[in-house]
Amino acid sequence: MHITTEEIFEEFEELDPRDQSQFLLELGYDLPRFPPEEQRECDLIHGCQSQVWLTARAVEDGSDPVIEFRADSDAEIVRGLIAILLASYSGHTASEILRLPINDVFTRLRLKQYISPQRHNGLQGMVDRIREIARRHAPCTAYTEQSPVQVVLRQQSPAQTVASIDPQEIRRQFPVLNQVLEDGLTPVYLDSGASAQKPQVVIDKEREVEEQYFANAYRGRYRFGARIDEELETARQKIATFISAESPQQIAFTSGTTATLNAVAFGWGTHHVGAGDEILITEMEHHANFVPWQQLAIQRQATLRFIPMTDDGQLDISRLDEVLTTKTKLLAVCGMSNVLGTVNPIKELAARAHEVGAVIVVDAAQSVPHQVTNVVADDVDFLIFSGHKLYGPTGVGILYGKADRLNETQPILFGGHMIDRVYKDHSTWAAPPARFEAGTLPIVQAIGLGTAVDWISGLSVEAIHNHEQRLLRSATEQLQQIPGLTIFGPSVDHKGAIISFRIDDVHPEDLAIMLDRRAVLTRHGHHCAMPLHDLLGVSATTRASFAAYNTDDDVTALVSAIEYARDELPRRP
Numbered sequence: 317m318h319i320t321t322e323e324i325f326e327e328f329e330e331l332d333p334r335d336q337s338q339f340l341l342e343l344g345y346d347l348p349r350f351p352p353e354e355q356r357e358c359d360l361i362h363g364c365q366s367q368v369w370l371t372a373r374a375v376e377d378g379s380d381p382v383i384e385f386r387a388d389s390d391a392e393i394v395r396g397l398i399a400i401l402l403a404s405y406s407g408h409t410a411s412e413i414l415r416l417p418i419n420d421v422f423t424r425l426r427l428k429q430y431i432s433p434q435r436h437n438g439l440q441g442m443v444d445r446i447r448e449i450a451r452r453h454a455p456c457t458a459y460t461e462q463s464p465v466q467v468v469l470r471q472q473s474p475a476q477t478v479a480s481i482d483p484q485e486i487r488r489q490f491p492v493l494n495q496v497l498e499d500g501l502t503p504v505y506l507d508s509g510a511s512a513q514k515p516q517v518v519i520d521k522e523r524e525v526e527e528q529y530f531a532n533a534y535r536g537r538y539r540f541g542a543r544i545d546e547e548l549e550t551a552r553q554k555i556a557t558f559i560s561a562e563s564p565q566q567i568a569f570t571s572g573t574t575a576t577l578n579a580v581a582f583g584w585g586t587h588h589v590g591a592g593d594e595i596l597i598t599e600m601e602h603h604a605n606f607v608p609w610q611q612l613a614i615q616r617q618a619t620l621r622f623i624p625m626t627d628d629g630q631l632d633i634s635r636l637d638e639v640l641t642t643k644t645k646l647l648a649v650c651g652m653s654n655v656l657g658t659v660n661p662i663k664e665l666a667a668r669a670h671e672v673g674a675v676i677v678v679d680a681a682q683s684v685p686h687q688v689t690n691v692v693a694d695d696v697d698f699l700i701f702s703g704h705k706l707y708g709p710t711g712v713g714i715l716y717g718k719a720d721r722l723n724e725t726q727p728i729l730f731g732g733h734m735i736d737r738v739y740k741d742h743s744t745w746a747a748p749p750a751r752f753e754a755g756t757l758p759i760v761q762a763i764g765l766g767t768a769v770d771w772i773s774g775l776s777v778e779a780i781h782n783h784e785q786r787l788l789r790s791a792t793e794q795l796q797q798i799p800g801l802t803i804f805g806p807s808v809d810h811k812g813a814i815i816s817f818r819i820d821d822v823h824p825e826d827l828a829i830m831l832d833r834r835a836v837l838t839r840h841g842h843h844c845a846m847p848l849h850d851l852l853g854v855s856a857t858t859r860a861s862f863a864a865y866n867t868d869d870d871v872t873a874l875v876s877a878i879e880y881a882r883d884e885l886p887r888r889p
């Protein structure tokens with residue numbers, strides 16, 4: 317006879333937290349074990365870190381039978397969880413099982429404190445299997461499709477809306493911006509479009525992990541390993557909340573935007589794009605969102621097509637029907653151009669793509685730091701970005717996907733952690749996101765990115781956006797007064813915090829070097845957007861990009877440094 321839930325609650329309430337965790341283990345010791353012949357492959361539950369076997373038996377015939385469950389695991393702590401599940405579910409009718417608010421049981425037992433996030437996923441797998449069995453036996457009216465464990469795990473952080481930010485105060489939080497350089501100047505950093513600087517809290521967090529509890533993730537149950545798992549899953553949750561994803565399970569840690577776009581192109585595209593199909597992109601894409609689709613098109617004998625652009629560097633949506641057809645399998649587009657700053661109408665593009673049965677992939681590397689991102693409201697299929705443009709560390713990126721899209725995406729990196737089961741002749745894959753996280757993750761960086769997201773959310777993305785747009789407008793108006801200077805891209809109302817420009821007869825590299833003499837740090841070149849520069853008819857531009865820490869003084873420094881450079885540099889004939 318199994319212990320009942322009421323007995324478990326009573327025991328728990330009398331114990332202090334350390335003893336509660338011990339009690340969970342003892343529940344496991346007392347659970348009857350499966351003999352080896354009953355540890356059958358077909359009864360294994362997938363998604364669990366340990367081996368878990370579960371069998372069910374309908375005790376009576378009829379439309380709503382009582383179901384008895386038995387289960388076992390090779391890990392004692394999991395056996396403890398199984399005991400709780402059996403106490404809750406076994407011996408109840410199918411419709412009672414489907415109606416049972418299992419979250420309430422987990423919350424009352426404060427399970428989140430005792431088990432790792434990976435174990436939560438395993439627990440979810442067990443609950444899902446039990447409910448699936450119950451669903452097969454229950455009358456149709458008993459169905460409730462809520463996914464119980466995920467509801468407990470999803471914690472919305474309270475919305476914080478700050479009307480404005482104090483850029484001087486923000487700047488003080490960035491050590492790299494507050495140093496005096498060898499020539500006595502302080503840096504005017506205007507290359508956040510390439511990589512943003514990191515606030516002290518992110519640097520401190522990375523240091524804390526390295527100094528206090530670093531360990532590999534999802535490997536060890538010793539205290540460092542458990543802490544790392546918890547920190548990583550917390551970061552995953554923060555990032556999910558930041559972009560309004562439905563679940564942290566839709567957030568995979570990757571190494572960056574480029575790697576992730578390749579993972580989608582060859583993990584999803586290879587299996588869904590065929591000969592004669594079309595892939596739609598734009599000429600304003602960064603090579604990271606251009607070359608993978610070009611290569612996929614070549615490999616799959618598909619056609620790469622481009623959304624026409626207006627003269628001022630926006631997508632010409634009025635001509636979308638010319639290129640978006642039922643042949644289009646995928647539309648890949650940036651949220652914001654890394655050269656022109658153009659902000660694209662992602663929600664509208666997603667709706668139009670879905671009308672013809674295409675999926676939309678958003679390269680959000682530039683847009684995520686500057687505007688609110690809501691993957692559900694925009695209804696995007698995949699959304700991808702890098703940590704280092706979001707005030708976070710390098711070496712970490714994010715793949716978001718709708719649950720169905722992730723499930724139909726094959727991994728392109730194979731190895732540890734991403735598998736469900738490895739046999740000598742074939743393997744099966746873990747569920748997302750683990751499927752896309754082969755090998756050792758960028759652990760410290762991912763945790764640091766969680767802190768960066770906290771930092772941004774603390775200020776509010778809207779407030780950062782408003783501040784940057786004000787700087788952008790001021791800089792644009794002042795630069796437009798400089799004779800011979802051309803700004804590429806649309807008006808401020810249609811773009812984010814990037815200005816790419818040229819001065820007649822001055823090479824952008826020479827200009828950038830002269831600006832550096834005044835410690836005004838800008839980028840020059842084709843910015844990994846050669847097709848766009850071909851379209852613009854120039855080989856290179858100089859780019860100034862703004863972030864939360866830039867000030868009006870930075871704009872003044874940029875304008876005066878450009879005037880200085882223009883006067884000093886010899887003009888090419």
Ligand code: PLP
Nearest residue numbers: 572573574602604654681682702
């Ligand atoms: N997409 C856009 C729009 C970018 O601006 C960049 C980087 O500049 C990338 C993709 C590539 O990002 P990463 O170098 O982090 O892979």
